[in-house]
Structure formats: structure tokens, C-alpha cells
Amino acid sequence: MTVPYRVTADVITAIDVARVTPRVRPELLVSGARGTHDESHFLLVRVTTRAGVQGLGEVSGTLTWSGEDGATAAHVIESTLAPALAGQPLAPVAALERRMDTVLAGSPFTKAGVATALWDAYARALDVPLAVALGGPVRSRVAVKCSLSGTGDRLRTALAAARAAGFTAHKLKVGLDVTRDAERLAELRELVGPEGFIGLDANGGYRRRDAARAIELFAPHTPAFLEQPVAPDDIEGMAALRGLGLCLVADESVFGMASLVRVLRADAADVVSLYIGKSGGPGRAVEMGRVAGALGSEVVIGSNGELGVGAAAQIQVACALDSLAEDFPHDIIGRHYYVDDVLSTPAMIADGVARLPDGPGLGIPLDDAVWSLFPG
Ligand SMILES: [Mg+2]
Numbered sequence: 001m002t003v004p005y006r007v008t009a010d011v012i013t014a015i016d017v018a019r020v021t022p023r024v025r026p027e028l029l030v031s032g033a034r035g036t037h038d039e040s041h042f043l044l045v046r047v048t049t050r051a052g053v054q055g056l057g058e059v060s061g062t063l064t065w066s067g068e069d070g071a072t073a074a075h076v077i078e079s080t081l082a083p084a085l086a087g088q089p090l091a092p093v094a095a096l097e098r099r100m101d102t103v104l105a106g107s108p109f110t111k112a113g114v115a116t117a118l119w120d121a122y123a124r125a126l127d128v129p130l131a132v133a134l135g136g137p138v139r140s141r142v143a144v145k146c147s148l149s150g151t152g153d154r155l156r157t158a159l160a161a162a163r164a165a166g167f168t169a170h171k172l173k174v175g176l177d178v179t180r181d182a183e184r185l186a187e188l189r190e191l192v193g194p195e196g197f198i199g200l201d202a203n204g205g206y207r208r209r210d211a212a213r214a215i216e217l218f219a220p221h222t223p224a225f226l227e228q229p230v231a232p233d234d235i236e237g238m239a240a241l242r243g244l245g246l247c248l249v250a251d252e253s254v255f256g257m258a259s260l261v262r263v264l265r266a267d268a269a270d271v272v273s274l275y276i277g278k279s280g281g282p283g284r285a286v287e288m289g290r291v292a293g294a295l296g297s298e299v300v301i302g303s304n305g306e307l308g309v310g311a312a313a314q315i316q317v318a319c320a321l322d323s324l325a326e327d328f329p330h331d332i333i334g335r336h337y338y339v340d341d342v343l344s345t346p347a348m349i350a351d352g353v354a355r356l357p358d359g360p361g362l363g364i365p366l367d368d369a370v371w372s373l374f375p376g
Pocket of ligand 1: 201203227228251252273302
């Protein structure tokens with residue numbers, strides 16, 4: 001007689017990591033107020049349990065965002081997080097997240113990579129999609145968009161590459177020079193026509209005075225939103241810009257739950273950009289989405305250039321969230337952003353839509369294509 005599997009009786013036996021450095025497709029290079037990003041230094045995280053359940057996660061961290069990348073994450077996971085989690089029960093995952101907070105300050109993207117692998121293993125153990133383990137799904141399809149940079153030929157090449165990958169909605173990186181940015185917006189509006197979806201992301205690049213002028217200059221070209229016009233800590237500046245005619249999205253101003261509540265209580269954003277990395281994992285991203293909804297806001301899924309594993313987690317979270325802005329396309333780009341992906345079958349994003357896969361956990365195959373990246 002076999003003993004029935006019980007997720008609460010299973011324990012974590014190993015957490016190991018693999019460095020990956022995917023190259024961004026040159027035509028989709030993002031250049032904005034936070035510099036240019038042409039190669040990602042990410043980390044894959046694998047969780048294994050005593051019963052043989054495995055889960056996969058991705059640390060999609062960059063030094064310019066939170067001071068984390070694959071190298072810092074590998075060090076911290078091997079020295080601190082893996083020893084703290086080894087031997088612990090797989091469920092509840094929230095207890096494992098608290099344990100990570102006890103042994104390691106900050107580092108949300110690193111914790112998010114580990115938490116994604118834990119949630120993936122947990123949902124696979126239950127044999128349900130992660131979106132179900134997170135309390136959903138409330139939808140199975142999510143509209144997506146692709147970021148564009150540059151001007152002239154570079155902008156046209158990026159738009160052509162995005163369209164060839166199936167994207168029909170776009171986000172233009174601005175935040176460097178208001179007058180120039182307005183001209184670039186006019187250029188993109190001309191290219192996509194009056195009905196084309198254009199959002200703007202300044203990545204905190206404007207001073208308050210410039211931001212107010214930017215809204216005035218941008219409005220005639222009907223962008224759907226302006227993301228993070230001013231510095232991340234300038235909550236009052238964000239609040240002062242609301243009501244000037246553009247939907248304001250808070251991105252860098254919101255990392256974890258405390259900053260989310262601070263921004264929404266200050267009426268400093270219409271919509272909040274949630275990342276699994278900023279939140280510290282898929283479970284916490286969903287918690288933050290629910291709190292945002294309770295405070296009257298909607299959320300958009302933002303991106304730090306996730307690879308296939310991170311993109312799969314974005315889709316699961318997006319499909320679990322009631323407060324997702326339904327009329328906004330989300331920043332779920334995954335493999336389309338890179339020359340190569342780490343997954344053998346990452347085809348969940350096509351024709352401008354990300355689809356919830358049927359399988360358990362993240363819904364991606366854990367096969368040799370990905371395990372061969374891990375040493376040993
Ligand atoms: Mg942003």
C-alpha cells in the first residue's frame with residue numbers, strides 16, 4: 001500500500017541555482033531614464049522536496065532597480081536562504097516567505113525568485129495551476145504590450161519587431177527631455193494611428209515642474225497613461241500631478257505592501273504597477289493586488305524583462321487577480337524580448353495576448369532544456 005502524498009508533510013531538501021545571461025534582441029533594446037538594458041544577469045532557482053516535487057523560479061533582478069542581480073542572488077541564496085529553508089515543510093508557503101524575511105533584509109527580487117519556485121512546487125504538489133493555488137483563476141487571457149525606445153529609424157525598427165511578435169499595444173520610454181519626448185510621442189502616434197494603444201513610462205526621470213509641462217504637451221497625442229513621471233520617493237509630487245488629464249501609474253514608488261498603502265492613501269496614483277520581483281513573490285503580489293483593489297485602485301502587471309519562467313509567473317498572478325485593470329495591456333513580454341529563452345516550449349504569449357496554460361504550477365515543462373542549465 002502506498003502512503004498518500006500530503007503536501008503539509010513534505011519538506012524542502014534542496015534549493016539550487018543556475019546563472020543565466022540572456023541577450024536582449026537588439027531591435028527591442030530599452031533605453032530610458034534608467035539607462036540601457038542589453039543583457040540580463042538573472043538566476044534560475046530550483047526547489048526540490050523529499051517526495052521529489054520540484055519547482056522553478058527566476059530572479060529577474062537588475063542592479064539599477066534594486067541592487068540585485070544573478071550574482072548577488074546566487075550568493076545570498078546559497079549562503080542564507082537555502083540553509084534557512086532546507087528541512088522546512090513546503091506548506092504553508094507564507095511561513096517560508098516569513099522565514100526568508102527573518103534571515104534576509106530587503107532583496108525582494110531575490111526572495112521573489114525563491115518564492116516563485118516554492119509556489120510552483122506547492123501548486124505542482126496539489127496538481128493545480130499556480131493561479132488556482134493563489135485563489136483564482138478569474139480569467140484565462142491577459143492583453144499584453146511591448147516597450148519601445150528611441151526615435152526615427154530605431155523607433156520604427158522596434159515597432160516592426162514588436163508587431164512581428166504579435167504586439168499591438170505599446171509603451172514608449174520617456175523621461176529624458178520633455179520637448180523631445182513629446183516629439184517622439186507624436187512620431188509614434190503617427191505610426192500607430194489614432195486608435196493605437198500607447199502608454200508612456202518616464203521611470204521617474206522628470207522633475208515636478210517638467211512633469212506638469214510634459215502632461216500638457218503629451219495630452220493632445222492621447223496616451224493611455226503616464227507611468228512614474230517623478231522620482232520614486234516623491235509621493236507628494238505624484239499626487240500633485242493627478243487630475244491634470246492623464247491616468248497616472250505608480251511603478252518605482254511601489255515595491256512592497258507598505259509603499260503600496262502609502263501611495264494609495266496619498267492619492268498619488270490611479271493605477272499601480274505590480275511586479276512579482278518588487279512584491280517578493282507571486283503570493284505577495286496577489287496580496288498587494290487585493291489590497292490595491294480594496295483601496296479603490298487597479299493594478300497593471302509590470303516587467304523587469306522576465307525570461308520565460310518569470311513571464312509564466314506573471315501570467316499566473318495576472319489570472320488570479322480581481323483588481324487587474326481589464327482595459328490595460330500588461331507588460332508580459334517573456335521570450336519575445338530575448339534572442340533565446342531558457343524554456344523549450346514558452347509559447348504562452350502570442351498575438352498580443354498571454355494565455356493561462358493548463359498544466360500544474362507555472363504551467364511550464366520542467367525538462368532537460370531547463371535542468372541542463374543547472375550545474376551538477
Ligand atoms: Mg515602469
